[in-house]
Amino acid sequence: MTLQARLEIPRSGFTVSVEFTLAPGKVLALMGPSGAGKSSIVHALAGIQQLGAGSIELEGRVLADEHTHVPPHRRHIGLLGQEPHLFPHLDAAQNIAFGARAGGMEKRAAAREAARWLERLGLAEFAAQRPGSLSGGQRQRIALARALAAAPRMLLIDEPFASLDVEAAGDMRLLVREELDRTGISAVIVSHAAVDTVALADELLVLEQGAATHYGPVAEVFAAPATRFMRAVVAALPASARVTEATDGV
Template sequence: MSGSVDAVTPGIAGGLEVRVVARRGGFVLDAELQVPAGEVVALMGPSGAGKSTLLGVLAGLTAFDEGAVRLHGRTLDDGPGRRTPPSARGVVLLGQDPRLFPHLTALENVAFGLRVRGASKVDADAGAADWLRRVGLHDHGGRRPAKLSGGQQQRVALARALATAPAAILLDEPLTSLDTETAGDVRALLHRQLAETGTTAIVATHDAVDAVALASRLVVLEAGRVTQSGPVRDVLATPATRFAAAVAGLNRVVGRVDAATWRAGGLVLPVTEAAASLVPAGELAAVFGPAEVRIIDTPAGRPAEWAARVVRLEQTPAGVRVRTADPDVAVDLPASRAAGWEPGTTLTLAVDPAAVRFFVV
């Protein structure tokens, strides 16, 4: 992002608009983000990219140096000038830790937010009971957090957050600490309740399943800057960076085009006329799936065959993902096929050129 960030450019009506610079030692968050009212946006990035810092800015918990935050047409912050305290923003931040009050029951935890906002005890308890029903815990209202599972605690936290009808909800890795089955249940609940309430939301996550299941748009944040943004399907289909490609489960290798041939390390591919027209001479990114790569036991010297060095092995639900170097390419195959391989093992790989898509870097 370049230029002045003293104000948010007027754009969407009734949504969340952010354009901020926050400096923390050697790290700089310099990001612009727009979330239309009622939309759910997934925020993804490697560890240390600035996701939690950005959410902290939106929640009013983290100061920033330049820029502004606007929600539903109301300016919440404009740098060192106007600062709206967290309690007056209408924004709820929900993280991995549900942060339930241990001395209160599930019903009392949900009712607490309603009481703070002026509801009578009778109305707050009735509202809390309704929300516990909506999250599938209608018969758990009398239990304290210590008597609830991790997934149940997260459901109570979600009920408490949504019961107050926030203008926006920020979810910071809310499913990370849950097992796969429980996370799937809570994810489905999140999708249903965010859709039913029409709540503007940002979901910071490391899991592409969260983006696919919950969000309509995906924003990729790397080293404090937005590197790609768009509909979830488009970003995952055409990743602009290696991180985005890894999230999408794809290989993305940058190579150079010369005389209708693309080359990256030992991998050489023919370039179609359409791809060559993108960049007649220069860099193109080749994108293809790990399942499209084959191991060749007897090299034949054909095009799209190359020698690769094993860097590491990773477990996948279906077997093993082999990470190789020169260039950096992942290969998916059954676990039995990789028996005996270790870092440094040399393999011959091949990919069908027809399975490769080229994009401008």
């Protein structure tokens, strides 16, 4: 499900200007200082934000250009953010079933899909609980299940681990990797954490003041950090992960 993106997104003080191609089943990580424009790229891909210029094509279908702006609900792109944004009046099973219904399933099939997901997540006992009574990690897992239950052609992941503790973040990272491998869909992930990029991504685009300062395979970018930001990122990565995981391009 190839994504071709050529983006010009006006922001206060600068314009985000990047171009990249993402092959089917691959994961692109976006890294950069706060305010560099990473979330603007995600929002443009999702259809939440319009382009100033450029184009977005997924599977040969134009989602945005100077003449076209396909609305978010018609893009078949899942979005998972730092906040799970579950429906507070629906229980865990109903939240997941909502995603399945959005993906075209009829009501009974969607309920079965929600039950399957809850079993898969180890949360079957929480099926009837509403989001307010669940932990942050549980809510994020349900949000991921809801996004994937909709059978998206692509997944956008915008810092979903930032508010989780170390253990919950590790569990969530493993779950995301397993589900991306299982479904074979491509994904774009925004993160400030090098460990997220090493564990999840195939390619890395580093954004600084709206411009790409690095773009290529994760291992290559980490092996030759050319800016102060990337040198700090690499320095913060545990040596074991830098040598074994980044070298293998995990």
